[in-house]
Amino acid sequence: MKKLKMSIATMLLLAVSFINAQEKEKMKMDHKMDHGKMMDMNSDAKAEAILNDYFSLKNALVADDTKKAAQEGTKLVASLKAFDTSSYTKEQQEELADIIEDATEHAEHIAESAIDHQREHFKTLSKDITDMVAITGTKNTLYQQFCPMYDKGSAWLSTNNEIRNPYYGSRMLKCGKVQKTIQ
Numbered sequence: 240m241k242k243l244k245m246s247i248a249t250m251l252l253l254a255v256s257f258i259n260a261q262e263k264e265k266m267k268m269d270h271k272m273d274h275g276k277m278m279d280m281n282s283d284a285k286a287e288a289i290l291n292d293y294f295s296l297k298n299a300l301v302a303d304d305t306k307k308a309a310q311e312g313t314k315l316v317a318s319l320k321a322f323d324t325s326s327y328t329k330e331q332q333e334e335l336a337d338i339i340e341d342a343t344e345h346a347e348h349i350a351e352s353a354i355d356h357q358r359e360h361f362k363t364l365s366k367d368i369t370d371m372v373a374i375t376g377t378k379n380t381l382y383q384q385f386c387p388m389y390d391k392g393s394a395w396l397s398t399n400n401e402i403r404n405p406y407y408g409s410r411m412l413k414c415g416k417v418q419k420t421i422q
Contacts, residue, residue: 286375289318293368294398296349300361300405301412305354312349312357319343331374338374342367358389358406365395372396372421380422386415394418 292315299307319339324332345364349357369383382397389406397403402415 283375283378285318285322286371287378289315289322289371290368290377290379290381290396292318293364293396296346296361296364297395297397297405298403300354300358301403301408303354303408305357308354308357309350309352312346312351315346316343316350319346327374335371335374338367338371342371354408361395361405362390362393365393369394369396377421380420382420383418384415385418386411388414396421 292311296308296311296315299311319342322335322339324335324339327335342364345360345367348360349364352360372381379398382400383394384397384402384404385392385394386404386406388411389404393406395405400417400420402413402417404411404414407414
């Protein structure tokens with residue numbers, strides 16, 4: 240009976256180990272597929288991925304969530320680096336290269352900083368993303384919003400016309416106005 244219990248325990252351990260190994264392999268495959276999907280996306284989809292990461296970062300700043308903002312900054316860096324400018328004119332490619340280089344630098348700072356410093360870099364990052372959208376366009380309606388109080392006036396993009404200020408978060412959540420609609 241003792242040997243039977245040992246055999247059952249051994250079989251259970253082997254089964255759990257096998258399941259864990261399968262889960263790890265599945266996670267690796269999922270990660271490779273996500274990366275592969277990013278590589279297969281066309282320029283429009285990659286531009287939208289950049290915007291989605293930017294909006295996630297903005298929302299983290301609105302929520303005063305330093306850790307989430309840092310994570311979203313890291314994701315944004317990856318999206319920016321994956322962006323392929325080859326479908327644009329030579330002049331646009333040069334402009335986009337400059338924008339992406341600057342935006343990447345600011346997103347990297349956001350990934351490594353405290354919230355006040357994240358917000359400082361978000362200001363320039365927002366200008367870069369706005370400049371990028373002027374070249375790439377977007378399939379969604381965006382709202383350029385403006386806070387007159389932060390650093391002598393600061394703009395950001397949003398998918399919603401309701402003001403949610405990323406520069407002040409909960410301290411001045413509704414400070415600002417919609418400057419223009421981008422379609």
